Amino acid sequence: MTEEVQTQETPEVIPESTPLATLHAVARVKGEAVTQIPHDLYIPPDALQVFLETFEGPLDFLLYLIRAQNLDILDIPVARITHQYLEYIDLMQRLNFDLAAEYLLMAAWLGEIKSRYLLPRQINAEGEDEGDPRAELIRRLQEYERFKRAAEHLEGMPCEGRDFFVAVAQQPDFSRVTPPPHVELSELLLALQDVLRRADLYESHHISRETLSMRERMSNILERIRPGGFVPFVTLFNVEEGRLGVVVSFMAVLELVKEGLIDLVQTHERADIHVRARVGEAQGQALDLGQDLGEDDIEQEGAFDDA
Amino acid sequence: MTPETLKSIVEGALFAAGRALTIEQLQALFEEPVRPDAGSLRAVLSTIAIEHEDRAVQLQQVASGWRFQVRADVAPWVSRLWDERPQRYSRALLETLSLIAYKQPITRSEIEDIRGVTVSTQIVKTLLEREWIRVAGHKEVPGRPALFATTRQFLDDFNLKSLAELPALADIRDLSEIAAELETASHE
């Protein structure tokens, strides 16, 4: 096909300048015989190229032939339409156009309808009338035509980006707020249940033997002992907590000593006992996570679920 | 909160969003104690719509909610803002789209049966890319062909609140009716 033809967009309606419009010259009032089609049907070769671009397949083309002659879709003179249709197909084949298979299929179907129409009405084995051989063609033409109309209507409807635009104004300055996730205690416990089940720690009483209040006390004591500093042993106890509180504190201190987290220091006999955090002298850091928080691995677990 | 403030917030949000907002989305802009109910918001939207009747920008209700849009009659000038000319879609694309809109969910071969021609892959791709159609499922027949349906974006882009707003299809006379008529005609 030529460049010229390529640029032809399939138009919504067939332009009057299309040589196919010559068909209007042979249009006849309904019922009047039209016989001189072949010589009126001259179509310049260029127009045939347009032809292929203009129609959306054989149904569209048939509709055009019918409408061009002001014929009623329900009363198609099959012989005449078939004849016209085949003229075009034949012409295009002689000009070596690659015709879509659908056009040839339609030609075959029209031929079949025409031949059946010439024969007496068939009655099948069950005694039923096979009906008008044109009925299926008419149904399909009608069905196609209603969507052809719907498409035309759709094209006429205002469309965003073409006929109107969504209005937008510059948004005011704002800071993006991301509320931190909320966690229920039950969620936390379920997570713990999972990890314990995995670690199979139900049996070993490794963790559960220690009371939580002692663990909490251990953290509190560690907190109070600044790295490198001394804290008098007695200040770790609060008598107002009563006997149990004192016991818990004492056990916490022992546990901390056992875990090597603190030292108990007594400079001489009967002197006050002091508590000291075990700290390397050069590294009195409390929050330097450098050593602990190493390089991230690629496959590490994230803090958030990708929801 | 005064009605004027409420109106300003709704109007500002619709302009800032640059897309349609639902009543629920508008309600979510307000903290619980001052959150307007749906009825008050609809009243505010009506007021805003009336105030913009003669302006270049109008309030429009579409499938995804309410949005401001630039009036169609200034589009020929406004569209010059963009280098690309607004597209005209081919008849093949529009027919395919119409079939999907009216007969969804529908397979490609069902579309081809009605149109009498092959539906090009390019057309389906364009419609999917434009987000006017989506694959709504698969038909349980050999090959499990995709079933196409239209999207909310399709309704929005054509200023529709629902598919029911599409014009009714032309009547099709059923086979028996056609046959009967033909019968009558042939006896005349």
Place this chain on the structure above:
Amino acid sequence: MTPETLKSIVEGALFAAGRALTIEQLQALFEEPVRPDAGSLRAVLSTIAIEHEDRAVQLQQVASGWRFQVRADVAPWVSRLWDERPQRYSRALLETLSLIAYKQPITRSEIEDIRGVTVSTQIVKTLLEREWIRVAGHKEVPGRPALFATTRQFLDDFNLKSLAELPALADIRDLSEIAAELETASHE
């Protein structure tokens, strides 16, 4: 072209663009014979600005031209349009937090021993930022790893007066029961 049409086109173009447009860009919307001069356009822009003075969206001249922008005083509401959905903490983070709560003070490698997998830096960082855990000290072993403990903030956020209120580990067998109890307690 009437002054009203000119105004509608300029207003529509500014809203459709959603960004600032210069006088030249606005002039380019019109074909040569009807192209308004810069002076007329400035007059039109002034009119539009005045008409929008009391509205939620106002015409503003900025370095790159003229644009519509949402009034600052509705920003607190409008900005909620972009609020991000609250995230969810990962299972790994919750497990780490629960181990710190029950086994504090605890080092990262001790958590890893129990969980059987590496504890990511991001999880520790997130917990520190949320102020649910703190570094309570350092263990005197090679590398001096940080010892993690929970904070007062943690107790507050989980509605606990002290860690002793956490269910005993031995009881975490039938958690659904405990969860139900906690649920009931928190609603009392």
